[in-house]
Each structure stands twice: as C-alpha cells, then as structure tokens.
Amino acid sequence: MLGFAVRRLALALAVALAVSAASFVLLRLSGDVAAAIAGEGARAEDIAFVRKAYGLDRPLIVQYAEWLGNTLRGDLGTSLYFKTDVSALVADKLPVTLILGLSSVLFALAVSLPLGILAAIFPNTWIDRLCLALAVLGQALPNFFFALCLILLFSISLRWLPVSGTGTWLHFVMPTIALGYYVAPAFMRLIRAGMIETLAADYVRTARASGLSPASVVFKHALRNALIPVVALAAVQLGFLLGGSIVIETIFALDGLGYLAYQSITYKDFPTTQAVVLLLSVVYIFLTFTADIVNAWLDPRLRVA
Amino acid sequence: MDAALPTHAAMLRGRIFGHVGLMTGIAILVVAFACAIFAPLLAPHDPYFQDLAARLVPPVWQPRGTWLHPLGTDNLGRDYLSRTIYGARVSLLIGFSVMLVSGLIGTTMGLAAGYFGGRTDMAVSFIVTARLAMPVVLVALAVVALVGGSLVVVIAVLGLLKWDRFAVVMRAATQQARAQDYVAAAKATGASTLRVLLGEVLPNILPQLVVVATLEMASAILLEAALSFLGLGVQPPLPSWGLMISEAKAYMFFSFWMIAIPGTALGLLVLAINLVGDGIRDVAAPEGRA
Secondary structure (H helix, E strand, O other): OHHHHHHHHHHHHHHHHHHHHHHHHHHHHHOOHHHHHHOOOOOHHHHHHHHHHOOOOOOHHHHHHHHHHHHHOOOOOEOOOOOOEHHHHHHHHHHHHHHHHHHHHHHHHHHHHHHHHHHHHOOOOHHHHHHHHHHHHHHHOOHHHHHHHHHHHHHHHOOOOOOOOOOOHHHHHHHHHHHHOOOHHHHHHHHHHHHHHHHOOHHHHHHHHOOOOHHHHHHHHHHHHHOHHHHHHHHHHHHHHHHHHHHHHHHOOOOOHHHHHHHHHHOOOHHHHHHHHHHHHHHHHHHHHHHHHHHHHHOHHHOOO | OOOOOOOHHHHHHHHHHOOHHHHHHHHHHHHHHHHHHOHHHHOOOOOOOOOHHHOOOOOOOOOOOEOOEOOOEOOOOOEHHHHHHHHHHHHHHHHHHHHHHHHHHHHHHHHHHHHHOHHHHHHHHHHHHHHHHOOHHHHHHHHHHHHOOOHHHHHHHHHHHOOHHHHHHHHHHHHHHHOOHHHHHHHHOOOOHHHHHHHHHHHHOHHHHHHHHHHHHHHHHHHHHHHHHOOOOOOOOOOOHHHHHHHHHHHOOOOOHHHHHHHHHHHHHHHHHHHHHHHHHHHHOHHHOO
16 A cells, blocks of 8 residues: 555656646747736837846756746745735635635535436436436536526526625635536436446345345445545546636636636736646646545555556 | 348437437537538628627517517627627537547547557556646636637647547557457458557547547537637637627626527537437447446
C-alpha cells in the first residue's frame, strides 16, 4: 500500500510539473505579456523597453524556470490589473470556489441518489425511463442558459434570492444548482448501474432470503457497495466543476476563482490567469490522487500499476 | 434456411427503427442540418440586416407581434428567425470541425497506446492524465481571448484541447481488439502494422468511436456557446446561439423569448446529438443496454 502511494505521488508531481509547463507555454504563445504590461495604446519602443526590463526577451524555458522557482517559494507575482500580490488575491478567492464546488457536488448527489436508486429498484419500468429521460434532458441543457432561467424565476418573479453577489449563503443557492445539475446525470447513471449489479449479487440475495426488510437490503447492503465507484467519480467531477465554475461565477458575479479568472482574462492580466490555471490543475491532481488512494484502500485489487 | 427467421440485417433495422430515442434524435438532426445547409433559402431575411425602425419586435404570438418577423427582432432590428436558422450553421460547423480535429489526435493516440502498449502506452497515458488536469474551459477562454476570438481560433483551440475522451476510449477498445483472432490472422498473413491498425482494428472499434464522436460534438457545441456567451468566443455580428443569448441578456427581464429561442435551439441540437449517440450504443450492443 505504501509503495503504491509513493508511486502515485511521484506520478502526481510529474503531472503537476507537465501541466504547469504546458499552460505557461500555451498562455505565453497566445499573447504578448510585454504589450499587456505596457498597457493600451503603448508605443512600439515602450513595449520593447518593457520586454527588456522584465526579461521577457529571454528564452521561454528560462522564463518558465524563473516563474516555477518563484511559484514554489509561494510568490505568484503581482497582478497587472488589481496591482496586488497574486498569492494573496488567489488565497482570498479560493474558499468561495471550493464552497461552490463542494455544495454543487452535494446537490448533484442529493438529486441523483434517490433517482438512481429508484431507477435501479424498478428497472425498465416507466419510473426508470422517467429518470433516464431527466438525465438525458439535463445533459442537453446549456448551463449558462439554465442559470439565466433560474435568475428570472427565483430573483425576478419570486423575489426569493439575490441576483448576484457573494455576501450570504443565499448567494450560493442558484450558482450551486446551475453548476451541480450538470453532473447529476453522470452520478445517476453510475448509481443506477451499480445498484442493479449489487442488487443481483449473491450476498444481497442471501440478505433477502434471511428475511431482512427490503429497505435494509437496499440501503445497508446494496447501496454501500454501489457507492464505491461514486466516490471516485465525485472527486473527479469536483475537479471539473471547479474548472467549469468560471461561467457560473461570472453570471452570478460570485467573487471566487472563476470570476477572478474571467476578469484576469478580459484584462490580459497574465500572472493572475497563470496562477488560477495552476491552482485549479493542482487541486484537480490532488483530488484524483486522493481518490486513487481511497479506492486502493477500499479495494486492495486496485493496488497494482 | 428457415425463411421465418429474420436475417441479421432485418434485426438491425428493427432495432434502429424501434429505438424511439435514436429516431427522435435523427429527426431533430435532419431539421438542424436542413437549416444549416439551406439557411439562405429558409431564412425570411438577411440575418445581418439591421432594420433600426423595427427593433425589439416581439414574436408573432405576442400582442405586438407580426408575421413579417415570426420570432421577432433583436435590439438592432435583425430578424430573430433568420439569425436562429443561421445559428445552426455556426453550431454544426464548430461541432463537426472540433470533433474532426480532436478525433484525429485522440484516436491516433489511443490506437498507438492500445496497440503497442509498453512505453508508448505509458507516454500516452501520462499526456492524457496531464491534459485532464488542465481546466479546459479556463484555458480555452484564455487562449481564445488572447489570440482573438474568431470561428477558426475557437475550432483550433477546442480541437487541440478536447481529444482526451477519444484517447481514453480508443485505447481501451484497441486493447480489447488487439487480442482478437482476426488481428492475429492479419499479422500472420504479413500485413503491415498500419494495415492491421487501419484495416482490422479501426473498423472493429468504430461503434465506440462514433459514440465518443457524438458526445464530443455535443460538448464542443456547448463549449463554443458558453465561450461566445462570455464574449470571449466567436465575435459579433456572427449569429451564434451563445452570442445571441449574450446579446439578449440585457432584455431578458421583459422579453424572455429573446434568450429562450436560441437557448431552446441549442438545447434541442445537443439533445438530438446525445440521443443519436446513446441510440447507436444501444443498437450496436443491445446486450449492454443501460
């Protein structure tokens, strides 16, 4: 188990290094940092001066090494737009996005668990078909359009929730729904398939034959085992949601990493964009690493590779 | 031969035509394709023509609506029906092009990893893991914004970023196909590696490839719409459904139809593509029906 964990950790670190290099090069090749620092309407010689002064004329690999060194020391540079320390800026916004990501996964589970269990208990009936139809419809609904519909319903018509902002937990309700519903279908399909499999397993038949109540069989015996793959999926989906929160956070002006990323992209604020991309990648790598370890701990057969 | 037994082809036909989801998906797709191809014939007006005297005309079912503009006009007086019809072009073009680019990259990687195994497999798996760790929406937004949003840039960026699912699925499918007798037989007859891969392996994993291709096409269409909605994808005045929703956002409180029409079109197209993908999976492997 320890050997497996060490190998996985080494792989995670290698992936983090590769992703940081790839995103650094990608962003640098897409735009001119010197022009962004010099600002709008700068003359060519101003940009050339900035390029020299900031060392942006050196080879990309040298600049990457310098950026990586600074990053490892916790120095993410200074924001070109907000004019503050990027590390502090990012640390300030991270909790909002983490809360949003976690609550969205929980919302998705709260929707998909009952539907997935119902569909598995009554396979190939109208209940099952209704659940599958909901999943197919959910996957086709564009999340930004759904978010606007939520605003119209809950903020404008019913006046229950604030349109945008970050102040209270009420500000998180609509973003959570708009972000979470999109991953619910994947959870539902997995829970349904897992439940159908475990409900047909020998130990469940034994439990039934020994006269346990149906509820006890479903929830205590079948569900527990059907949930193992869901844990892994939840970790991966949380990573996706954090990366995808940029659209939803921007619509609701929820002041997290996604909104920060949107602002930094529109203002060509390279250090901030770079930092958010790196941070979200690292969080994703950490989540999948943890899921691998938890799964290997739950199921020793996975401890190869 | 017992004449009462249905042939394989007849059974396949039965499965295809008996599949409600697949048929619904195909029907919607046919309409969408017709809109995209025959847009100049179907659209009642020029989608770019601004009639500033007829701005924000509501659709025909509302009190001030007129048959001249069945779905109304936008804030610049452009005919909404015409823009919606032309929007199918943008979405389908993006979906297909991104699917082709990412499909080519991902399938090549997956085939190589699954067939050769060993170091090739390790290298491809590492690249896929690294790609999955990148926040794709964020990176795509940043690159498109920095390079400058246009149809070609959006297609290139999404195509170069979204090959991961192709690689993962094709790798697993190739690993399974590699162990089959027909691959060993082709090798024994002296066929070259490329011939075995393209002539034997690829045709046998085609159903899986088609399913991933539909999923990726739908996802590319949604991503383009989201990018354009944020103002960082294709640029106005192109009639992209995402862009139309973005432009109508300021009017949605009084004119819900302005976001509802492109939103519904987008949802229906994605729904149809997903239905076709699910349908092909069911028809190709009825025993594995989920």
